[in-house]
Amino acid sequence: MTRRDDFSKAYLTSIMHPLLAGSLLLVDSDSWLHQRKLMLPAFHRERLDVYAAVMADEAERACATWAPGQHRDIHSDMMRMTLQIVTRTLFGIDFSNAVGVAERLVSTVMDEFNRRIASPVRLRFPVPSIRTLRLFRSMRELDVIAYQAIRARRTNPQPDLLSMLVQSRDQDGRPMSDREVRDACLAVFFAGHETTACLLSWTWYVLARHEDVQTKILAELSRVHTGPGESPAALVQRLPYTQAVLNEVLRLYPPAYAFGRRALRTTTVGNHAVPAGTTVLMSPWAMHRDGRFFDNPEKFQPERWEDGLASRLPKFAFFPFSSGPRRCIGSSYAMMEATIAIATILPRFKLSSRVVVEAAPSITLRPAGGMPLTVASRN
Ligand code: HEM
Numbered sequence: 401m402t403r404r405d406d407f408s409k410a411y412l413t414s415i416m417h418p419l420l421a422g423s424l425l426l427v428d429s430d431s432w433l434h435q436r437k438l439m440l441p442a443f444h445r446e447r448l449d450v451y452a453a454v455m456a457d458e459a460e461r462a463c464a465t466w467a468p469g470q471h472r473d474i475h476s477d478m479m480r481m482t483l484q485i486v487t488r489t490l491f492g493i494d495f496s497n498a499v500g501v502a503e504r505l506v507s508t509v510m511d512e513f514n515r516r517i518a519s520p521v522r523l524r525f526p527v528p529s530i531r532t533l534r535l536f537r538s539m540r541e542l543d544v545i546a547y548q549a550i551r552a553r554r555t556n557p558q559p560d561l562l563s564m565l566v567q568s569r570d571q572d573g574r575p576m577s578d579r580e581v582r583d584a585c586l587a588v589f590f591a592g593h594e595t596t597a598c599l600l601s602w603t604w605y606v607l608a609r610h611e612d613v614q615t616k617i618l619a620e621l622s623r624v625h626t627g628p629g630e631s632p633a634a635l636v637q638r639l640p641y642t643q644a645v646l647n648e649v650l651r652l653y654p655p656a657y658a659f660g661r662r663a664l665r666t667t668t669v670g671n672h673a674v675p676a677g678t679t680v681l682m683s684p685w686a687m688h689r690d691g692r693f694f695d696n697p698e699k700f701q702p703e704r705w706e707d708g709l710a711s712r713l714p715k716f717a718f719f720p721f722s723s724g725p726r727r728c729i730g731s732s733y734a735m736m737e738a739t740i741a742i743a744t745i746l747p748r749f750k751l752s753s754r755v756v757v758e759a760a761p762s763i764t765l766r767p768a769g770g771m772p773l774t775v776a777s778r779n
Contacts, residue, residue, distance in 0.1 A: 401724050403668075407661035407680070409726070435584055436729065438568045442490060442561035443729055445633045448736050450559070451489040452632030455737050458484045459744035466749060468777040473770035474604050474751075478597040478741075479503065485737060486592045490561040491585060493549055502545075508538040510594065514762035546582045561588065588730070594764045595655040596734045600741055601771040602653035603646065606700050607746070608753035608773050613702065614746060617642050621743055633732070636739050644705035646738055650720035652700060654684035657765045659722065684720050685765070693717040750776045 441447065462481040466472065480499055483506065487493040495502040512535045549562060557563040565581045576584070607614050620641045636643060660681040663674045674680060689697045693713055694704070710718065721728035728734075752774045760768035 404725075406663060406665055406667040406674075408664050409661055432726075434570060438565060439561060439584070439588070439729060442564060443733055445631070445732075448633040448733060449631050451485075451733070452736065452740060454488050455485050455740040456744050458488070459741040462741070463745045463749060463775075466775045468775065471772055471774050474773045475597065475601040475767050475771035478600040478604075478771075479594065481741065482593050482597040482600070482737070486589055486596075490588060490592075491549055492553075492558050492560045492562060493545065501541075505538045505542050506593070508534055509542070510590075510763065517763060542586070543582065546585060547578055550578050550581050550585075561585070591728075592730045592734070594766075596737055598653070598655035598764045598766060599646070599649060599734065599738055601767050602765075603649045603738065603742065604751055604773055605753060605757055605767065605771055606645075606649055606652075608751040610700065611750075611752075613645060614750065617645060617742065617746060621747065632740065633736055635743075636732075636736055639739060639743075640706065641702065642739055642742060643735070644702040646735060647705045647710070647718075648700055648702040651688040651694070651718060652698075653759060653765055654688060654720045655764045656720065656722070656728075657685040657759075657761055658683040682716070682719075682722075684718075685761075687717055687719070690717070748778055750778055752776070 458481050461484075462477050480503060483502060484495060484499065487495060487502075512531060515531070550566060553560075553563045553566045557567060562581070562585060565576055565584055567575075569575055607617075620639055624635070624638050658681050660679050663676050663678045663680065666676045667674050669680060688694070691697050694717075715723055721731040721734075753772070754774075755772060757771060758768040760766045
């Protein structure tokens with residue numbers, strides 16, 4: 401925060417290149433600030449209110465095929481739901497009829513990134529291999545979808561993020577090129593899709609293991625009126641216990657469990673000397689389980705958030721969405737999406753689990769082997 405100019409976010413470029421090379425997620429310069437300012441209105445409260453209907457619709461669709469007594473991989477359901485929500489709300493693209501294709505393309509790209517993150521070798525340009533060919537083929541197919549949507553918005557603007565980017569002008573009156581719009585959209589897509597799916601999968605997991613918490617959320621939901629004229633974005637503030645549960649899940653299973661910067665020059669962090677070129681990692685996972693800040697840190701205990709703990713903690717003791725100017729742009733969007741999914745699905749289904757699911761740290765904190773849960777109808 402105090403030596404921002406000494407660090408670069410481009411440490412990920414060697415992994416993400418060339419998918420997201422010029423995008424908000426990775427660039428450091430004025431271009432980042434320009435893109436961030438352009439995108440902010442798409443995450444304002446009034447826009448979130450508009451997205452709420454799509455979020456509720458997709459949450460209903462996600463549980464429409466659940467059968468009582470069924471064992472399901474809820475993580476697949478959440479991945480599909482968050483994919484549809486982000487593409488419908490921000491880009492006006494509905495994959496209802498081809499969601500399998502979209503999932504295949506996205507998972508090919510994510511799997512390749514995960515492999516590169518785990519690999520000790522960092523090559524700026526990947527060597528040709530079957531995997532690289534598959535990655536490039538998937539990226540080409542994603543590009544066809546993205547460029548089609550961009551062209552459609554240039555002729556027929558809609559009230560969404562894609563149209564805002566297409567219609568924007570920089571200080572010199574220059575519009576963004578199709579490539580720039582595509583980079584920006586893919587960055588938002590990849591930042592917002594799997595992260596929120598992981599938050600929800602871990603939430604269902606802890607709920608499945610704590611029936612009393614399911615009961616308390618249901619009691620809170622039944623007390624809150626959600627009629628016409630109520631702002632869905634404001635609903636989040638009116639469900640403090642549900643927010644405490646989500647905070648506790650973000651504490652124990654932060655989807656962005658570690659992120660980093662590369663030192664551009666020799667500098668310091670606290671009392672530590674940091675030579676130029678060093679990658680410095682910050683880990684919400686490690687901080688969130690630190691007994692200096694959280695009593696009984698390994699225990700799932702949503703009540704700990706109910707007496708204003710968040711405002712008493714030092715700034716970087718709890719930072720699932722990071723902090724400062726590069727804080728997650730989609731944090732309110734994600735919290736609303738998760739709240740709406742819980743409010744839609746939990747009154748219909750009770751979840752239970754007998755298995756222990758381990759975390760599989762990849763780009764996000766995925767559940768290892770999916771999230772196998774049992775669902776039972778409440779009727
Ligand atoms: C639970 C869900 C989410 C979590 C835990 C999360 C976490 C984070 C974190 C920790 C960062 C900062 C990373 C860094 O500085 O290296 C970040 C940045 C970002 N997030 Fe999220 N995110 C979530 C959901 C979303 C959603 C739903 C969207 C959009 C729809 C989104 C869009 C972005 C973007 C565009 C950035 C880059 C911001 C910038 O550099 O100015 N995120 N996110």
